[in-house]
Amino acid sequence: MEPTAPSAADALFRALGDPTRRALFERLAQSELTVRALTDGAGISQPAVSKHLAVLKGAGLVLDRPQGRETHYRANPRGLAPLLDWMRLHENLWADSFDRLEDLLKRMDQ
Amino acid sequence: MEPTAPSAADALFRALGDPTRRALFERLAQSELTVRALTDGAGISQPAVSKHLAVLKGAGLVLDRPQGRETHYRANPRGLAPLLDWMRLHENLWADSFDRLEDLLKRMDQ
DNA sequence: GATTCGAATAACCAATTGGTTATGAGTCCC
DNA sequence: GGGACTCATAACCAATTGGTTATTCGAATC
Numbered sequence A, B: 001m002e003p004t005a006p007s008a009a010d011a012l013f014r015a016l017g018d019p020t021r022r023a024l025f026e027r028l029a030q031s032e033l034t035v036r037a038l039t040d041g042a043g044i045s046q047p048a049v050s051k052h053l054a055v056l057k058g059a060g061l062v063l064d065r066p067q068g069r070e071t072h073y074r075a076n077p078r079g080l081a082p083l084l085d086w087m088r089l090h091e092n093l094w095a096d097s098f099d100r101l102e103d104l105l106k107r108m109d110q
Numbered sequence C: 001g002a003t004t005c006g007a008a009t010a011a012c013c014a015a016t017t018g019g020t021t022a023t024g025a026g027t028c029c030c
Numbered sequence D: 001g002g003g004a005c006t007c008a009t010a011a012c013c014a015a016t017t018g019g020t021t022a023t024t025c026g027a028a029t030c
Helices: A006-017 A019-028 A035-039 A046-058 A081-089 A101-106 B006-017 B019-028 B035-039 B046-058 B081-089 B101-106
Strands: A062-067 A070-075 B062-067 B070-075
Touching: A006 A019, A006 A046, A006 A081, A006 B006, A006 B019, A019 A035, A019 A046, A019 A070, A019 B006, A035 A046, A035 A070, A046 A062, A081 B081, B006 B019, B006 B046, B006 B081, B019 B035, B019 B046, B019 B070, B035 B046, B035 B070, B046 B062
Parallel strands: none
Antiparallel strands: A062 A070, B062 B070
């Protein structure tokens, strides 16, 4: 019900500010993947991927699920909520025709 | 009508990734301000503010209006559109209850 | 027209950051 | 238990970045 803390948007924007990191998030938004699977095709080393995942996790954008020796990562469905919250702060920027935006955003809150 | 280019989201996320820069944008989202007015209360030097404004302008987030010796900056109402475009790419992340999201976002396109 | 003011640019610097290789701590499999 | 595999962390490095002061240029003011 209450809006996301201001600092949450900070971490989120910073986390998504890096293209490589955002690409990882976009892959995770489609399916759960292990660190190995993410590393293959990422074009960077496995430790680099792990560091990016730590940042994404810190921003609440991804969730991890350790299983045996591998860790499965997936996007957190509620992770992008602070971004929508932030947008609501600037609702007045949008054209008046988007008056349904507020209703929509309210449904994100609970 | 056509979705924003992928690179647009890149510039936007990077521009908003810095807290100081986002604070400047948030002030401009409420009213048009000169560089001087922005500098007062920003806690950083005027050249620093000018550099941040250049980045925001490059990302399409603000518009400038030179007038005499001062430059007036204001938020670009269409500047955040790429962010909504990007969100549509991850629509599947959101809970099914937000099925009106697509309709809403479509209205951003024209 | 001399001076002050507003903004952008240049030159520079310290801190942050995104990457690397090396290593360590668990887990699976023979 | 020995070896291969997965992931995280440590240590380090080059590049980027956000800040500074100095300077320049154009516009307002006296």
